[in-house]
Amino acid sequence: MIDVSGVFYSYKKNIITLKNITKTFEQGKIYGIVGPNGAGKTTLLNVMSGVHTPGAGRILVDSYDIVNDREKSIKKIGLMPDGSFLDPDEKIINQMMHFGSYYDLSIKEARERALSLMNKFGLSEEFSRKSMRNLSLGQRRRVGLTMALLHDPDNILMDEPYNGFDPFGIKMVTDIMLEARNSGKTVIVSSHILKEVQSVADEFVYLENGQLLKSIDIETMSKNIGKIWVKVLNPDDNLLRLLQTFGTVRRINQAYEITTPSDNKVETSEINSALVKENYKVDSIYYEKRTVEDEFFSK
Known part of the structure; x- marks a missing residue:
């Protein structure tokens, strides 16, 4: 569960990107974050995952404060970014093993889990020895998904998860969301492919100009x-x-x-x-x- 209360964030002085965001994202639900370009969707995911520090307000991740209990809170979160945080030239498997150490995984555990996830997502062990620079967009997105799920987090944040995927890849991502939701995890998705998200989301949150204007669950919307x-x-x-x-x-x-x-x-x-x-x-x-x-x- 992620509890966001009165959160503000500014990239630059006097330019407020998020304005007084308050929302509780519960366990066992899939949330779709929607809104026009520049609404603050990616920024909100980055603030909730600890990539950015909120300028004001509080974020609790399974009761851990994202600022004061940073180490504990980020271990509860897996982020699939729209871009990539990985070195474009280093072997992917080496980075996964290093990344896993942040989440108390041994080198062996991180390697085995990374290879297992990559295989599940259609990437053979051969790809793990390549660098991000030598992968296609769809392959890089699969690596990003592996990075997000490596430590089996209770809260999964996905920024434009369908980008770069063909119909088979889209189904794979959708199945992963449903599997996570059904196992009691919190899944938060920002996507412009609304048709696909509507097929799985339990609730939608609408942002515009950095403000949360409306939140509605799919059951109410269908009525x-x-x-x-x-x-x-x-x-x-x-x-x-x-x-x-x-x-x-x-x-x-x-x-x-x-x-x-x-x-x-x-x-x-x-x-x-x-x-x-x-x-x-x-x-x-x-x-x-x-x-x-x-x-x-x-x-």
Whole structure:
């Protein structure tokens, strides 16, 4: 669990990147951090993982303060950064063994665990003897994932984890998230590939201009009204006016998209009755599931 309370962070003097962030990230859940470019998503992950020190506020990682109990707290966290913290020219396996020493792993334990994880992620032992400079983007991302999971942390932070992966790699990353969540770990993911994250996340946290504007769990979001699609076989000039009584309407090819007011749930049966009453022949009418884009980016 990671508890963030009143956190501020500035890269430069008078330029505040994070503003009074307060949020508890619980065990056994996957969180999606979303927001426009420059919102502070990567910065938040870096502050929570101890890469950056908060300018104000407090971060507790499984009850250990990220500043005052730094050594204990960072052992509870695994970070998969968007870039890489590894030396581009040193052999990967040597760096993994050195990295493992920070987490009280012996050289043998770090080597065995690194090779096991890399093999699980599709990298043979041959790759462990290469340097990062000689790997493709997808291979480097697999090494970054190995680095994050090397010490089997209880809290996993992943910055743009799907970058550089083909569909098989995306499924692999998704499976890792689910496996971690199901074992009681906290998983926090920043990603612009919202469709993939929505398929696994339990809750979304929306950042904008360094502020946490909204947090919503996937169950609540799925209950919120999405769009209603209507198609009739005998449309005329009066159809648009009728549909506009239920919300904002757009015609897209032969179908009509209705966005209903957030405080007014409209049933498809209600629309169907109104159409039949006016002698329209309804071909189809259905709800479209509300997406992360609808929830946070439609303003």
